Amino acid sequence: MRRIDREVVVGLFLLVGILALGWISVRLGQVEILGASGYTVYAEFTTVGGLKEGAGVEIAGVRIGRVEGISLGDNYQARVRMRIDSGIELQEDTIASIKTKGLIGERYMHLSPGAADEIISSGGEIRETEPPVDLEELIGTMVFGKF
Numbered sequence: 001m002r003r004i005d006r007e008v009v010v011g012l013f014l015l016v017g018i019l020a021l022g023w024i025s026v027r028l029g030q031v032e033i034l035g036a037s038g039y040t041v042y043a044e045f046t047t048v049g050g051l052k053e054g055a056g057v058e059i060a061g062v063r064i065g066r067v068e069g070i071s072l073g074d075n076y077q078a079r080v081r082m083r084i085d086s087g088i089e090l091q092e093d094t095i096a097s098i099k100t101k102g103l104i105g106e107r108y109m110h111l112s113p114g115a116a117d118e119i120i121s122s123g124g125e126i127r128e129t130e131p132p133v134d135l136e137e138l139i140g141t142m143v144f145g146k147f
Contacts, residue, residue, distance in 0.1 A: 038065060038085045039122035043096040043109075044077040049132035051098050053105040057082050059111045064088045067109055084110060088128070092118035098132035107132060 048070055057065035065084040078082030085089065093114030100107055111126075120126065 038083050038088075040068070041082050041084055041090065041120055041122075041124055041126055043080050043082070043126040043129050044073050045080065045098065045129050045131045046077060047131050047134075048078040048080065048098060049107065049134060051080070051109065051132070055106065055108050057084065057109040059088075059113060064111070064136060080109070081091060088132075090120045092116040093128065094120065094126050095128040095130065097130040098125045100132065 019120075051067060053067055053069055055067040056063045057067065065082055065088070067080060068083045069081040071079050071081075080096075090111065091114035093116040095112040095114070097110045097112065098107055099110045113142065
């Protein structure tokens with residue numbers, strides 16, 4: 001085999017390896033390319049207590065979206081921006097709660113659907129929210145007996 005042929009083979013092998021690594025990164029990182037499908041809704045909480053961007057949004061344990069961003073909103077409330085998958089409709093009286101997977105697991109957004117006829121449109125807001133349970137505060141209450 002000539003030297004130039006070897007260099008071409010090595011170059012192609014390297015290119016295939018880089019493409020495979022990029023594909024695996026996108027699949028495992030759940031990166032959305034060319035814009036995300038679905039629509040955006042917002043919710044405000046007194047505290048997000050460890051919720052992070054990229055966390056799942058679930059109804060009945062089924063992932064229906066993800067948290068896109070967390071910022072400081074009006075009245076110093078935490079404003080959470082969620083991307084909800086296309087085809088999922090949220091009623092106006094949906095309740096958003098921040099939950100923990102397991103005892104000390106990661107935080108995620110749990111939505112409890114309502115029964116209202118009105119649907120939240122893109123850019124709309126979930127008005128009913130429940131902040132996460134603060135485990136440290138709960139333990140302190142139990143230890144010091146301040147019920």
